[in-house]
Ligand SMILES: [Zn+2]
C-alpha cells in the first residue's frame with residue numbers, strides 16, 4: 116500500500132515519503148535490538164547495571180587479547196603481530212591488573228554510578244533511534260572524548276606534580292597488554308569516566324546510542340593497549356592515517372613524550388607532539 120501511495124503522489128511528496136520510509140527502515144533495523152534490550156528493563160534500571168555493564172564489557176574486550184598473549188608466545192605466526200615481540204606479559208603481571216580493576220569497580224565506579232542512578236533515573240523510550248543518528252552521535256562522542264583526554268593527558272605529562280601524583284601509575288608498563296588499559300589512578304579513572312559520560316548527555320543521545328558509545332569506547336581503549344597490530348586493527352580501517360590506534364599509543368608508553376591523543380592523530384599533529392609508528 117505504501118508503494119502505491121508513493122507512485123500516486125507528486126515528485127516532492129514522493130521524495131518526502133521515500134525519505135520517511137527510509138527513516139522508518141533505519142529505525143526498524145535498530146528497533147528489534149532496542150525491543151530486546153528493553154525486555155531486560157529490570158536489569159537495566161537496577162543500580163548495579165552500569166557497574167556490571169562496564170566491568171563485563173571491559174573483561175569481554177580483554178579476553179581475546181589475553182588468549183592471544185598465551186597463544187602467540189608459542190606460535191611464531193601470531194607473534195609477528197605483537198608490537199613489542201620481545202616483551203610478553205606473565206600471569207603474575209596480569210593478576211594485579213585484574214585485582215585493581217575489580218577493586219576500582221566496587222569501591223569507585225559503583226558508588227559514582229549509584230549516585231548518578233539516584234539523581235537521574237534512566238528513562239527507556241519506546242522507539243529506537245535511527246541508524247544514521249546513532250553513527251553520527253557515536254563518532255562525535257568519540258571525537259569529543261579524544262579531545263578531552265588529549266588535553267587532560269598533555270597537562271598530566273607537562274606538569275611534573277600532576278604526572279607523579281595521578282598519571283605515573285598508568286605508565287608502570289612500558290610494554291602494554293590489554294589488562295593495563297584501566298590500570299591507573301583513581302583520579303585518572305574518574306576523569307575518563309566523566310569525559311565518557313558527559314558527551315552523550317551533552318548531545319542528548321538515546322540510551323541505546325549511549326550504550327553503543329560506551330562499548331565502542333571501551334573496545335577501542337583496550338585495543339590501544341593490546342600490544343597487537345592486527346590486520347583488522349582500527350587504524351588500518353580508517354583512511355589517511357587519521358586514526359593512530361594501538362601502534363600510536365604503544366609508542367606513547369614506550370617514549371613518553373608524544374602521541375597524547377588516545378585515538379585520532381589530528382591533535383598531536385596540530386600540537387607538534389605526533390610521532391609516526393612503524394606500521395603507519
Ligand atoms: Zn601518558
Ligand SMILES: [Zn+2]
Pocket residue numbers: 285340364368
Ligand atoms: Zn595508556
